[in-house]
Amino acid sequence: MFPTPIEKRPRSAQLSYQAFLPLALILWLLPLIAVANFSIKPEADFVNGNYWGMPSSFEMFSNYGRVFFESNMPRYLLNSLFITVPTVIGAVALSAMAGFALGVYRFKGNLFIFFMFIAGNFVPFQILMVPVRDLTIDLNLYDTKTGLILFHIAFQTGFCTLFMRNFIRALPFPLIEAARVEGVAEWRIFWYVVLPLMKPALAALAVLIFTFIWNDYFWAVVLTQGPGAQPVTAGITEFNSQFRAAYHLMSAGSIVAALPPVAMFFLMQKHFIAGLTLGAVK
């Protein structure tokens, strides 16, 4: 293990490490802490120039209350949820299947198709903007969650397939051969043998895609408008204009918008790290 495990170092080094750790964390998260601090301040603090000090009064409930009850935030949050969850499911499902096909079978064009997915994934997505917008409009899906979901699924499939395929490659191939010899149909091999073994990868990908999609701003702006379909990243700009320079409310809104992927990450972090280890950095 590198660097040398701290428990093998002198006591003094251990203590200073333990002490430095929270300090470093605070420095690292300073901007966020500041925002959290903003979000519980009363408006008066900003008028009085008390930007960075302690809140003069604790206004968390009223600030967050206004976020939830006096704006479209809840709708945007729901939109985000209804966009993100189907996308995660769709992208993970499609890429698990594609990854299985590319990772397990030898056929002509395997590598070509695989590389196509990778290349497509690394394309600067702005190049897709105009055609995808037109396509979405033609499909009558403009300003619908479905329109966003379909595009996100398609675009994320590239990245997910890369990840899944590498993960499946790292599985012991004899497992699949054993099942074949046992007379298990191919799709059942996928369902009963491969899929259960991919759980860590599925979890890791789910978290990653969740954050990617939840945080998407660009496509939200290009493909949707208004609280009918727009996710929270785009909604927050509306929110911000609604509350102009009301930093306390903007902060509260930002924190509300950021919370779900954070929660998701914390829930899944064990699988996340395990899956990443195997899939990305094999």
Next chain:
Amino acid sequence: MSGVTLNKVVKRYGNVQVIHGVDLKIEDGEFCVFVGPSGCGKSTLMRMVAGLEETTEGRIEIGDRDVTRMDPAERGVAMVFQTYALYPHMTVEENMGFGLKMTGHPKAEIKSKVAEASRILKLDPFLARKPAALSGGQRQRVAIGRAIVRGPEVFLFDEPLSNLDAELRVEMRVEIARLHNDIGATMIYVTHDQVEAMTLADKIVVLRLGRIEQVGAPLDLYRDPDNKFVAGFIGSPAMNFLDAVVTADGKVEVPALKTSVAVPVTLPAAGTKVILGIRPEHVDVTEGDALSIELTEALGGVSYDYIQADTGERLIVEERGDHRAAPGTRVSLSFDPGRAYLFDADTEARIR
């Protein structure tokens, strides 16, 4: 009838040919072991029988059925992999029953078959465990159990014991032998291990570079190898080979031993270069000055002398009992010429 017949079987990967027209007949119920150096095509050949590799040319029959183009599932074979290939997310019981479940057998039948197999392999206490909670030997048994459950006509084993440590290897080897005695199915077994091959096989197939060098019962190969390759490959420690030359008086002169011996075979013309082979266990060390002991290894019951001839050639001599000669001692060697083998120096074919 469920013997296995290979008929001019060829395997090519792209332009690289790795199996060169193999003909082989394995009888019903026979235990057939493939041996050969690494990369000679043992696994490939076995996987062709299983259907995991396509057969480029030739025919493979199991029993009376031509299975050459069949899917693995339909061939009635079961395979035990070197790495066991157990499904890590299933319990032992599920692992063993998985194939039957997937092919739509009723639950009760699966249960009884799994119970039967686990009884044979003494796996009952572990049925509810996952593979991760088993030792290497137990895992190997589960892998075998999974094969048994399906009642295949042919069992295929690809180096099933090579991931076990020495002690367990011995134990499992004996168990496989018992299993073969009990169920009497046809078995094909790939191994690197001399001892496994010698002790398990009814028939050993020695492969080299994708071709069969010799087929026969273990002791037949040991006693009567067709060529230098087989002679050197079967037996441990390996046979000693010494350059020799046929003399005019019908003997064979061995410079390394500084002597000539009368090997009772039909000798070629005088002056022909030959190779003399003699097994370490058939040589005795006597007093003398022909060669020098380089190193001695005493294992307790047996010891090996590593001996260097003045020609630079090296030999190993096995000695019973526990003695340890000092390195550097000069010795001579003696052996029964009837136990020596002669090979053509060019073709390496046995001279009989």
Next chain:
Amino acid sequence: MSGVTLNKVVKRYGNVQVIHGVDLKIEDGEFCVFVGPSGCGKSTLMRMVAGLEETTEGRIEIGDRDVTRMDPAERGVAMVFQTYALYPHMTVEENMGFGLKMTGHPKAEIKSKVAEASRILKLDPFLARKPAALSGGQRQRVAIGRAIVRGPEVFLFDEPLSNLDAELRVEMRVEIARLHNDIGATMIYVTHDQVEAMTLADKIVVLRLGRIEQVGAPLDLYRDPDNKFVAGFIGSPAMNFLDAVVTADGKVEVPALKTSVAVPVTLPAAGTKVILGIRPEHVDVTEGDALSIELTEALGGVSYDYIQADTGERLIVEERGDHRAAPGTRVSLSFDPGRAYLFDADTEARIR
């Protein structure tokens, strides 16, 4: 002087003590092998000598220097790992020279030392290759070369051959023996392999549960084990153990063999339960009806009979020559009582 002395060495991981006060003296130039069952602490002890694990209590000396608290790099030891631990991104040459480079030796010196080591190990043709392009045996040689180059006082080997296949293992074993002869450095060697331990060691240390069971020359341990554990551990196939009881007439009754034998030792009181140990190579199969042959394995030069007594106990008997008894045959066994060992049934200590 660069012997290694361990003085009441203790290792604890948290509350778990894995080495319980080991005292050991390894002479300068000695080849010392640690053996013992898995988890007994062999690797831990060696790694404490290397400095890779901290020593909880006690002292470790190399030569006259107390190295207990020194950095690994300063101890003058070199280690060869089971997985070789070659740096995959460096060529063979860079791998071997890395240690010298890190300690700031001039380039020319590094080059000549690497050249010297690669000559000894016949690695010259591979100097420019990366480890991935080498076979297992070559990698192992590079790992040894890397150790040699640094000219350490003590070499440490942790199961260096266990990742090689049987043939290579034999070859590399002989090479390590030669190396020890050539450079004469102190070597500590951990292995699971009987043969390696017996053939390489000047001194074998048998460990069990973090304690030394016995220390001695290989044949001394083979001939004169202190207890049942050592007797069973040294020698392959392992010694057969049979329950026995001391009779009133100064003999030892062995129910499995349906006979009594007069073992020439100071027997305990009549009726005491003892264990009789006899090695497979010291038993002969005779005609009779006491036991039945379960299975026979013929390896060519030698064959093993697996025999079951009516008491359920199992034995292995080694037979020379090539014969193969049919399973089920009833036989009796005979042996020289002078070659039998007796152990206390409770303490498992040798009764001498």
Next chain:
Amino acid sequence: GSHGAALSGDLKIISDMSNPAPRAVMEGMVADFQEMHPDLDIELTIVDREAWKTQIRNALGANPPDVVNWYAANRMLPYVNAGLFADVSDLWAEPEFEALASTKGAMTIDGAQWGVPYTYYQWGVYYRKDIFDELGLSEPTTWDEEKANCEAILASGRKCYTIGTKFLWTAGGWFDYLNSRTHGYDFHMALARGEVPWTDDRVRQTFANWRELIDMGAFIDDHQTYSWQEALPFMINGEAAAYLMGNFAVAAFRDGGLTDDQLDFYQFPKIADVDYAEDAPTDTFHIASGAQNMDAAKEFLRFVVSVDNQTKINGGDALGQLPVNANAEIGDDKFLQEGFDMLSNNASGGIMQFFDRDFPAEMASVGMEGLQEFMVFPDNLDDILARLEDARARIYE
């Protein structure tokens, strides 16, 4: 027409009236209209005003809403050209629309009308009366007075003008005024139509005037980082004394806590001897050409410009802006009265729609960026003008 006939079906409206006061107005309007047509299913979406400027195009594509907000003049040209706005000339032919005659020009392209206005508002200098009083200053009417006032304000440790140019258009307001006050309405419009090179000496003269203020340090620092709202606190806190802005800012000032005693308004002073021209941008409603419910949409437009509604939505407690219907009452708010008076009686030069509506879109974008740069680095003027001239040559070709 379908006056009074029962309307039914869906009516989809997208509005950009997203700031608090306009938002309430829009919602109120829809509520009123709903009351009048209970069978109509109205779906109102309010979109961020800045975001709407980019989203409108997508919105007008397939499956468009029925009614949208937008701006008059050049700003609606691309949508009219692309056929995305419905021709509502028939509405304008109705007698009620005669009261909207003053804005008809801004709604006309190719002889047809493409929407209706719902409000317009004057621009001018909003200032802290209390600070002026404290310093003994009075509303300037000439450029020299303006500068003298500014000197005094600066001397008191304040800035003369707050401004937030992050989104560029605020600088356009300054240019409109400086340019039209220096050379008159006709010159300004000629420039907007691309008939005058940016490198013309007269343009330079405008910038030279502007520079006098910049060199004095009249504008707040770092204005390029603020939006117009973020620049408000400077004036509210008294760090700056005035803000050249549209009348919609009044609501924001009041929200920020300024009372009518503290806040006052004056017309941008005279520079050269030309007639006053004023910025009075018109905000509009349009019907998408793909509207599903054309009847309801038109009825809504009629409702928007109706006398009652105009009176209501432009009142001081609502938008606080000027009604487009001549028959509507102007709120009794002092800024409205002053503004209306100014536009009616003291804007003989002409009414400008605003920089980004008078200039073609691309020119506006390049131009405002240049204006912002000029405000921060006045020394770059030659380079900026050369760039704008380059753009002019390409855009108007």
Next chain:
Amino acid sequence: MTYATVPDTHPPAPRGWYKRNQIAVTPFLFLAPAILFFAVYVIIPIGQSFWISLHEWDGLGEATWVGTANYERLLGIGEQNMDRKFETSFWNNIKWLILYLLAIPAGLFIALFLNQTVRGIRVYKSLFFFPFVISQVVVGLVFSWFYLPREGLLNALIGLFGFGPVNILGDPSLATYGIIAAGLWPQTAYCMILYLTGLNAVDPEQVEAARLDGAKGWRMLWYVILPQLKPATFIAFVVTIIGALRSFDLISVMTNGGPFGSTRVLSFYMFEESLSEFGFRMGYGAAIAVILFFIMLAFIIYFLWSMYQDERGGR
């Protein structure tokens, strides 16, 4: 869907086409949905963008064919000058590319710092990863407050050391760096997590061998650890490059391309030209996208090439 292939000696029942060709056909069935989606939404649109870039089109009406005119104008081929905005955007992209790579050493550094097994370290690791999970929009907002010329925390901090206030986002020579710094924050977290997983996979025996060889500290890192972290570095490199070239959200939130266009990058510029408030030049925007695509293509090819090298050893 179940079928019984009881391995026995009966001749097998006649089988359907699918069953006979199962292994050959299955991969395509499994691939079909992914390929369909990907083709419709990614592959074909790339082609369409090329097509659009050869037209003049306001996105509303009819497009007119102009050949390579858009490219000529962008790159200043012929007598016209290179588009200044394009030039600025291009150089800004280069700055992003180079400076964004700082996330890699920074991430490595933090990963090394956190690669311990003290109590609660898992929570620390997650918290350090935090910035990556947050939307760039929020990051942008947070940093723009952080940089505020008067009230910003940054100025409060440097004020402590007696430095005058700076207006990072308002200064055309600093603004891009300020945005990049904001972008580095989440990107560093991303690289950190990649390196943490990479460090997990470092062979402990090699580290021990190196310790015996006398390598310590930086030299250990340089000679032994870093080479083993190559896969992690590679992925970190790839995601960082992609991130740098896609930098849109931050710019749009923090400066909207300003002040006076100094923080534009190609992706932002193309958005501005084709879809923003005053942008009606779809063809021109598409041409910018195509150029961006070609820059990216260099990296894509490099990446695919490395993957291809790896694959040749695989099964």
